[in-house]
Amino acid sequence: MKTYNIAALLVGVPLLMAFSIPLFGFISKQLAKWITVLTLGFEFFFALYIFLWHIYPFNVIMGNWVPPFGENLYIGPFATVLIILVSFVGLMISIYNLWSANHGDVVHFALLFLMFVGGSIGLISTGDIFNIFIFMEITGISSYALAAYGPERRALGGAFKYLVVSSIGSTLYLFGVLLIYTQLGTLNIAEIAARISQTTSGLLTFAGILLVAGLAVEAELFPFNGWVPDTYTGAVNPVSATLSGIGSVGGVYVLFRILMTVFGKDGNFVSTYGNIDLMSLVAILGSATVVIGELSALAQKNVKKMLAYSSMAQMGLVAIGFSIGSKMGSYAGVFQLVNHSVAKAMMFLILGVIVSFGIGERIDDMKGLWYKSPFLTITFTIGSLSLLGLPLFGGFWSKFALVDASIQRGGWYDFVIAIVLFASVVEAFYYLRIVGYMFTSKPISTDKIKVSVSPAVPIVAFSILIIAIGVFPQIVGGISWNAAHELTDKMGGYVLNVIPTIVGH
Amino acid sequence: MVDFLQNWVYLTGSMALIGIGLYIVLTNTNIFRIIVGLNIIDSGTNLFIVTIAWHPKSVMPIYTATNNLVVNGHVIAADPLPQSLVLTAIVIGLGTTALALAIAVKIYQKYGTLDVRKIKEEDR
Amino acid sequence: MMSDTPEIVKKVFAIFVVGIFIVGFFVTFTQMPKGNEVNVxxxxxxxxxxxxxxxxxxxxxxxxxxxxxxxxxxxxxxxxxITFGKSSNLEDGAANVVTSIVVDYRGFDTLGEVTVLFLAASGVMLVLHGEKRKVPKKKTEPSEIMYVGTRIAFAVIFLFGIYVFIHGHLTPGGGFPGGAIIASGILGLFLGRKGYSPNKAGLTVFESLSGMAYVIIGIIGLVAEKSFLANFLPTGTIGDLFSAGFIALIYIAIGMKVGSELSAVTNAMIVDTEED
Known part of the structure; x- marks a missing residue:
């Protein structure tokens, strides 16, 4: 068991800075926003250090009580790639917030934003099944408040809906955890994962369904995603970007950590213990999510609502990728998650800039954007092309891997190929429609949009990253492959790294 | 037999609370009633957590001069771990309720109603 | 929620969901340890x-x-x-086992829990920002007895709250109940005088400093004992007031934090919601 306890600062520093932001807020509101930038910058470079110097996989032991007796953080390849992703997206959005967040109580907004990102990092790294519940609530409560922030009153309805659905979801999750505790008497993920087959089958089935139902709320899977369109549309644009680019990442991580590591049964294709194969269940839910999300997105006249439904559909593709259960499938899932998170966050930010210049958010309002701002048009196009999976853009490689994995799996999963292609065609239709409007139609007024530096930096960074991933997929590819290995090899990838002596005889 | 029943009474009670809460949340259109429903679900959860830690012959898990927690190498106290989890669950429920009430106050100011249907109509 | 669906469909759906939930649970209960079989x-x-x-x-x-x-x-x-009052230098010195789990064995959970409450308080302030305070109405001014009584009671309640969180490792209670008790004393002050307003900046400073103190105690553990949130103080004899190492320190921080946080939430909630 390799330990590297200093990495506790990954969770400790955001907490410390979040507690201190109200004090900085007395000095200046701008300072509070800069503190978020600095803290997330620290997180990003620390995560990058862990990745580049190849310190992972390691454990962080809390309070000198080793697992399974105390709590630990486990940072393997899967957690590393997601922590880098989350802290990068968070850093970029916090730079954007320097410019955009001016309304209302900015100090508390900065605080809640910081803790949303910090909580997601904790959620991704923790190795204790009850601790996951707490971090779900940290991200949850901060996102309810963030979603209600803003000058528009429609934000409140969306935030309330999210609050109700999400708190019921986390209650269901808590029930699942407690049912497991009554039988195994432990809360450590590694020990539960090793011993899950020692529980009764009725419990496995029911606890599994409860856990999936609770986590599908955050992972935006049908039928638990009714909150997505209202909340994303109501919230201000940086918050929609945060929810889409960071919140869903945490949700998917926990869902598949529970399904593949805790409930998983190793084999050529990972399935789960119990009467129902939860992986197939999630595959069905994911397929339904893709179809419903894409068709709803097609029908929208409001760009923001369209992005919300599209975000739902993309999460469905991610879920399908993981639920194939092979190494290739998990690789496709991780890759698709990275692409979705970066591209969708960027598109919400671009929309935020457009809206701030008094242009509406309907599709018709996008007409002739090229004549007003070539910069925004080109970056929006890059995001669209990546999401619909054109070669030379990030999204191509993940969709390619997804189709490849479904072909390898065969059987029922041949259907998935059709779904992926269908999704790509529909996405191509509705994204290219907007892009076409942007380039072709001449607008009534050709007032130029001058984008200031602070919103331009994240947009440029995101689009460079998308093209870089498209041209050199090995940037994400290598570590995604390691992450896929961690997910599909339950004992070697996770359990033995946390409790090496569990098979000590 | 009595011991067996005592535990089931609490389990059934917690299930009833959660069922009532879920029913309220799913059917009511008044935001305040939905918040009450969420609170009832929370109470049911907390009761459930305490129940799985408890059995009729258990003693409290606190060392005092007269309270022996361990007899012949066997722990006879109630399970302290769920009791510490319930503390967390209570605090989290409190936080969610406070935030929900704050949003409800704001909704009432902006829309002049707490009825979900009317709010939806006004947004159209 | 689903506003366009007819009432009866909604009710049937709700009964269906609740039914699945309850049936599932009862099936699982039959396989659960029951009654005196629950074994720690x-x-x-x-x-x-x-x-x-x-x-x-x-x-x-x-x-x-x-x-x-x-x-x-x-x-x-x-x-x-372990003998009460005699055993000393245990790995964890708290007589109250629940406290030892909450603060020591699973201290990271509690740090998260404190954060949840902090975020909820911040969220309430973010959502209710810029609201007018409720203007005191003339007709229901509290009486002199109420005014004096709440102030006297506040002193006693405040002291009791401090007692509860300082003795968290010995008796039932601890930081969260202690903080809630203190906040209830401040709620009494709100009732005793219309238009009472605590020092908002003071509450914020208290809240921030006590939260930072908790994380800093954790980081001291990281420096001194090479592990975040590790106990770095001697544990003493079980049952003494000065035992259990850093548990008392953390509970003092939590108590102050919860007290000031709940008071701030109460203060933020008293806003004008009258229609005009």
Whole structure:
């Protein structure tokens, strides 16, 4: 068991800075926003250090009580790639917030934003099944408040809906955890994962369904995603970007950590213990999510609502990728998650800039954007092309891997190929429609949009990253492959790294 | 037999609370009633957590001069771990309720109603 | 929610969902330990009660903790009896086992829990920002007795709250109940005088400093004991006021934090919601 306890600062520093932001807020509101930038910058470079110097996989032991007796953080390849992703997206959005967040109580907004990102990092790294519940609530409560922030009153309805659905979801999750505790008497993920087959089958089935139902709320899977369109549309644009680019990442991580590591049964294709194969269940839910999300997105006249439904559909593709259960499938899932998170966050930010210049958010309002701002048009196009999976853009490689994995799996999963292609065609239709409007139609007024530096930096960074991933997929590819290995090899990838002596005889 | 029943009474009670809460949340259109429903679900959860830690012959898990927690190498106290989890669950429920009430106050100011249907109509 | 669906469909759907939930649970209950079968010795809590996690860790390192079927041999861990008022220098000195779990064995959970409350308070302030305070109405001014009585009661309640969180490792209670007690005293002040407003900046400073104190205690553990949130103080004799190492320090921080936070939430909630 390799330990590297200093990495506790990954969770400790955001907490410390979040507690201190109200004090900085007395000095200046701008300072509070800069503190978020600095803290997330620290997180990003620390995560990058862990990745580049190849310190992972390691454990962080809390309070000198080793697992399974105390709590630990486990940072393997899967957690590393997601922590880098989350802290990068968070850093970029916090730079954007320097410019955009001016309304209302900015100090508390900065605080809640910081803790949303910090909580997601904790959620991704923790190795204790009850601790996951707490971090779900940290991200949850901060996102309810963030979603209600803003000058528009429609934000409140969306935030309330999210609050109700999400708190019921986390209650269901808590029930699942407690049912497991009554039988195994432990809360450590590694020990539960090793011993899950020692529980009764009725419990496995029911606890599994409860856990999936609770986590599908955050992972935006049908039928638990009714909150997505209202909340994303109501919230201000940086918050929609945060929810889409960071919140869903945490949700998917926990869902598949529970399904593949805790409930998983190793084999050529990972399935789960119990009467129902939860992986197939999630595959069905994911397929339904893709179809419903894409068709709803097609029908929208409001760009923001369209992005919300599209975000739902993309999460469905991610879920399908993981639920194939092979190494290739998990690789496709991780890759698709990275692409979705970066591209969708960027598109919400671009929309935020457009809206701030008094242009509406309907599709018709996008007409002739090229004549007003070539910069925004080109970056929006890059995001669209990546999401619909054109070669030379990030999204191509993940969709390619997804189709490849479904072909390898065969059987029922041949259907998935059709779904992926269908999704790509529909996405191509509705994204290219907007892009076409942007380039072709001449607008009534050709007032130029001058984008200031602070919103331009994240947009440029995101689009460079998308093209870089498209041209050199090995940037994400290598570590995604390691992450896929961690997910599909339950004992070697996770359990033995946390409790090496569990098979000590 | 009595011991067996005592535990089931609490389990059934917690299930009833959660069922009532879920029913309220799913059917009511008044935001305040939905918040009450969420609170009832929370109470049911907390009761459930305490129940799985408890059995009729258990003693409290606190060392005092007269309270022996361990007899012949066997722990006879109630399970302290769920009791510490319930503390967390209570605090989290409190936080969610406070935030929900704050949003409800704001909704009432902006829309002049707490009825979900009317709010939806006004947004159209 | 689903506003366009007719009432009856909604009710049937709700009964269906509730039914599935309850049936599922009762099926699972029949396989659960029931009544006097609930056995603490089968769970990891056994070590927390006996305070011998260190022993169990030694067995784990030697590879004798799990048997061949990966079942932990929890009852084989050697045990030294603990006598109240005599045993000293235990791995965790709190007489209240729940406290030792909350603050020490699973301290990271509690840090998260404090954060949740902090975020909820911040969220309330973010959502209700810029609201007018409720203007005191003339007709229901509280009486002189109420005014004086709440102030006297506040002193007693405040002292009791401090007592509860300082004795968190010995008696039931601790930081969260202690803080809630203090906040209820401040709620009394709100009732006693219309238009009472606590020092908002003071509450914020208190809240921030006590939260930072908790994280800094954790980081001191990281520096001194090479592990975040590790106990770096001697544990003393079980049952003494000065025992249990850093638990009292953390509970003082939590108590101050919860007290000021709940007072701030109460203060933020008193806003004008009258229609005009």
């Amino acid at each position: 010795n089968d769970t990891v809590s056994r070590f927390y009660v006996m305070k011998d996690v260190d022993q169990a860790t030694q067995m784990l390192d030697k590879g004798t903790y799990f048997n061949k079927d990966m079942v932990p041999l929890r009852n084989d861990v050697p045990y030294t009896p």
